[in-house]
Amino acid sequence: MMKINTPKKKRVLRELEKRAPKLVETGKKTLILQGLKTSNVLNSVLKEIYHLKRDSAVRYTRKNDNIRPFESGGETSLEFFSQKTDCSIFVYGNTSKKRPDNIIIGRTYNHQIYDLVEVGVENFKPMESFKYDKKLAPQVGSKPFITFAGEGFESIDELKHLKEVLLDLFRGEVVESLSLVGLDRVYVITAVSSDRVFLTHCAVRLKKSGSVVPRIELVEVGPSMDLVVRRHRLPNESLRKEAMRISTDGLKKKIKNVVGDSIQGKVGKIYMPDQKIGEMALPNKAKGVKRERREAKIKHSEHAAKKKKEDAAD
Amino acid sequence: MEAENQIQVDLGHLLAFDPYHHFASPPKSREELVTECLRAGTKLVQAITDGLFNLSATEAIEGPLVKLPKPTTRLPREKHLPRPKPPTKWEMFAKSKGIQKRKKNKVLWDEQTDSWKRSYGYDRVNDDADVPIIEAKMTDEPGSDPFAKRKEEKKKRVEKTEKNRLQNLKQAAKVGALPSHVQLAATALPITGTQAAPKKITKDELGNVAGLAATATASGGKFDKKVAGEKAVKHQGKHRKFLPAAEGSGMGNREKEQTDKVLSKLMARNSHEILNVGKAVSMYNVKKQRDGRNQKGRSSFDSSSKLKPNGKPMKGDKKSPYQKSRKGGSHGGGASRKGKAD
Numbered sequence: 332m333m334k335i336n337t338p339k340k341k342r343v344l345r346e347l348e349k350r351a352p353k354l355v356e357t358g359k360k361t362l363i364l365q366g367l368k369t370s371n372v373l374n375s376v377l378k379e380i381y382h383l384k385r386d387s388a389v390r391y392t393r394k395n396d397n398i399r400p401f402e403s404g405g406e407t408s409l410e411f412f413s414q415k416t417d418c419s420i421f422v423y424g425n426t427s428k429k430r431p432d433n434i435i436i437g438r439t440y441n442h443q444i445y446d447l448v449e450v451g452v453e454n455f456k457p458m459e460s461f462k463y464d465k466k467l468a469p470q471v472g473s474k475p476f477i478t479f480a481g482e483g484f485e486s487i488d489e490l491k492h493l494k495e496v497l498l499d500l501f502r503g504e505v506v507e508s509l510s511l512v513g514l515d516r517v518y519v520i521t522a523v524s525s526d527r528v529f530l531t532h533c534a535v536r537l538k539k540s541g542s543v544v545p546r547i548e549l550v551e552v553g554p555s556m557d558l559v560v561r562r563h564r565l566p567n568e569s570l571r572k573e574a575m576r577i578s579t580d581g582l583k584k585k586i587k588n589v590v591g592d593s594i595q596g597k598v599g600k601i602y603m604p605d606q607k608i609g610e611m612a613l614p615n616k617a618k619g620v621k622r623e624r625r626e627a628k629i630k631h632s633e634h635a636a637k638k639k640k641e642d643a644a645d
Numbered sequence: 646m647e648a649e650n651q652i653q654v655d656l657g658h659l660l661a662f663d664p665y666h667h668f669a670s671p672p673k674s675r676e677e678l679v680t681e682c683l684r685a686g687t688k689l690v691q692a693i694t695d696g697l698f699n700l701s702a703t704e705a706i707e708g709p710l711v712k713l714p715k716p717t718t719r720l721p722r723e724k725h726l727p728r729p730k731p732p733t734k735w736e737m738f739a740k741s742k743g744i745q746k747r748k749k750n751k752v753l754w755d756e757q758t759d760s761w762k763r764s765y766g767y768d769r770v771n772d773d774a775d776v777p778i779i780e781a782k783m784t785d786e787p788g789s790d791p792f793a794k795r796k797e798e799k800k801k802r803v804e805k806t807e808k809n810r811l812q813n814l815k816q817a818a819k820v821g822a823l824p825s826h827v828q829l830a831a832t833a834l835p836i837t838g839t840q841a842a843p844k845k846i847t848k849d850e851l852g853n854v855a856g857l858a859a860t861a862t863a864s865g866g867k868f869d870k871k872v873a874g875e876k877a878v879k880h881q882g883k884h885r886k887f888l889p890a891a892e893g894s895g896m897g898n899r900e901k902e903q904t905d906k907v908l909s910k911l912m913a914r915n916s917h918e919i920l921n922v923g924k925a926v927s928m929y930n931v932k933k934q935r936d937g938r939n940q941k942g943r944s945s946f947d948s949s950s951k952l953k954p955n956g957k958p959m960k961g962d963k964k965s966p967y968q969k970s971r972k973g974g975s976h977g978g979g980a981s982r983k984g985k986a987d
Contacts, residue, residue: 333811336828344826351825352724359723419723441725454675476659478689480666480682494662499720502658511697512708514659519686521666529682535690544698547691549683566721574721612742 350417354578358504359438362418364391366398366425373424373432375457379554380422382458383532385471387504389416398423400435401562406444414442420500430561436496440574446566448489448496450528450558463550467534469516474503476514476535481522489560490522497530517549523557531555652692656700657716661689728822733813773799852876 338344363381365373381390391412399405400423409421419442423435430451437447469475477498483490501518514535521529532553537545566574591597653662666685672678702709732740739746753770755762762770779791817823859866859878866878888899 332831332833333815334830334832335811335814336830337826347826352727354727356722356724438721438723440721440723445721474659476661476690476693478660478686478693479662480685480689482664482667484662485664495718495720498658498660498718502660506713508710508712509697510705510707510710511702514694514697517686517690519682519689521682521685523668523678529678531679531682531686533683533686537694544695547687547694549687549690551679551683555679571721573725575719576722576726577719578726 356505358387358502359420359499360416360418361388361500362391362412362416362421363388364395364398364412364421364423366423367394367396368426369394369424370426370432372452372455373426373434376432376434376452376455376554376556377422377424379458382471383501383553387472389418398425400437400444400447401449401564409437410439410442410444413439422500433561434558436500438496438499440566440570445570445574446492446496447562447564448493448560449562450493450560453557453559455556456554458553461552463534463552467515467536467550468552469534470513472503473513473515474506474509475501476517477501477520478517479520479522481528483522483525487522487525489526489563490528492563492565493528493558493560494520516553519549526560528558528560529555530558652689654692654696655717656693656696656714658718659693659697660716660718661693663689728820730822730824731816731820733816734809 338347361380361384363377365377369377377390381388395408397405398408400409409423413419413421419439421435421437421439423437425433425435427433430449432452432455433449434452435447435449438445479494481490484494485491497518497520514537517533517535519531519533523529531551532555533549534552536548536550538548540546565571588600588602589597590599651663651665653664654660655662663685668681672681697711700711700714702711704710738744749764751763752761753764754760755770762768764770773795779795781791785791814823814827814829818829823829855875856866856878859869862869869878871877888903892898892900894901
């Protein structure tokens with residue numbers, strides 16, 4: 332025996348439809364949470380990341396004990412939270428003697444852990460410590476520029492992975508059209524050495540230049556930190572293949588069986604499919620035809636009645 | 646000097662990547678590092694804006710609006726691709742018969758009330774239940790209520806549609822394409838394996854159910870409020886007897902008997918000797934005595950215990966099993982044992 336459960340409120344229905352899988356995805360929500368022990372630095376790092384991603388992030392402020400993403404059993408809590416808040420990127424901060432100021436950035440696919448990168452934060456400078464003209468401050472939710480510089484991002488495995496994860500973390504909503512007025516921030520990420528990356532958040536000033544394209548000036552506004560890559564886990568091949576699938580619906584459809592030139596015009600070839608005459612429905616039996624016949628009869632009788640009247644009148 | 650076209654720009658993500666950037670000399674101070682990185686960043690952002698401002702822009706209220714091209718870097722999805730819904734039973738039937746969908750109006754003109762009424766739902770046109778008089782046909786049997794019959798038919802129709810809807814949803818769930826707002830909940834356990842009919846509960850079993858529930862309470866259901874007519878809780882299983890709290894320490898001391906019994910069982914289980922030497926020795930002695938006496942002159946006094954009126958063995962025969970004879974020589978722990986004199 333099965334019962335069909337549908338939501339009784341329209342609001343719940345709308346929420347469920349927002350969480351349903353879509354053909355084209357419009358940006359991932361981020362979950363920011365912490366472990367049993369966090370330092371001051373880590374607290375402010377998590378806070379600033381939350382502020383940078385204000386509209387599309389959820390922050391959990393309580394300590395969580397049983398989260399160990401790199402161990403096989405320690406991911407169940409994360410998967411549960413991901414399901415509950417519909418977040419597919421998480422930033423988990425924890426401090427220990429062996430790994431001070433540790434951040435694990437991970438992604439999920441279908442609410443299951445997809446991949447993980449563990450970085451340590453050093454030389455962190457919070458947003459408040461930067462002095463700049465307040466008019467330049469970037470707006471919350473604006474789409475940022477993201478720049479990577481350094482040959483390490485191509486040659487070293489961990490940095491390549493980190494690049495992909497940071498791109499996913501910092502890109503804003505996926506939009507089709509963009510207003511050029513609203514470009515005001517950039518994340519500058521540079522590979523300093525084989526395991527160290529310098530990340531900073533700057534505001535963009537568009538200055539008048541001779542041509543249509545403005546001249547760019549960067550002003551450091553936001554948090555800046557050094558990320559030291561510690562561990563990482565790549566997704567397994569089958570999961571990666573499934574997650575990277577693109578639907579073929581939106582792709583350009585090739586026009587086949589059409590040739591043409593300016594003299595002939597457009598010439599097409601038509602292939603007739605097998606007309607299964609034996610299996611076709613007989614038209615006499617179709618209900619629709621019956622109705623049309625009935626209507627036609629009525630019309631005919633009206634017409635005949637009219638004619639009679641006219642004859643009689645004549 | 647790196648050529649401009651070696652910077653990889655992805656306009657769809659507003660991303661720029663310079664794979665040829667390296668520090669000419671390792672930066673000596675923090676400020677140098679920062680300025681060098683900002684310089685590289687400025688170059689990259691300039692490359693992006695070059696591409697961006699060269700796209701065709703439409704004018705909007707706030708300013709120019711550009712249509713971003715598709716991003717070139719592929720990122721993993723967060724959820725699977727939406728799966729196509731399997732066609733419902735009606736859709737398959739309509740396809741096979743060639744039935745096309747017709748556009749229906751939501752409101753129709755009602756002749757009787759001269760107003761526009763909706764075609765389905767509350768207060769609809771041509772409602773089956775609103776008809777005041779149903780004329781009897783020749784085929785109708787007298788005594789049957791046509792209104793009730795109409796209601797019955799409608800109920801059956803509704804049940805059928807619900808069943809079909811459930812079947813369609815189950816088919817979709819099998820493929821994994823259940824609509825996001827629908828959940829199928831099982832109200833009864835599925836019948837696995839053989840098609841066993843659900844067990845019918847007898848009156849006795851039903852009466853025992855309250856007893857089963859009572860075992861969950863700490864006092865075994867003794868003080869539970871009972872409904873009028875409910876019998877007392879039947880205690881199933883072992884009935885335990887408990888020793889009285891206060892008892893003398895004489896012959897009939899049940900607690901002493903209990904502990905003695907336990908001790909004797911343990912000792913017997915753990916003693917490795919197959920032969921009870923003490924008992925064997927005393928039996929031998931008694932037999933010798935008896936034989937001696939028999940030789941002297943058979944008398945009824947010395948007959949074996951079996952012929953005695955009570956059948957009790959002679960006093961000296963039975964030795965306590967836990968007493969190890971001194972002759973037997975226990976395994977070295979005889980010092981602490983106090984044995985009865987032989």
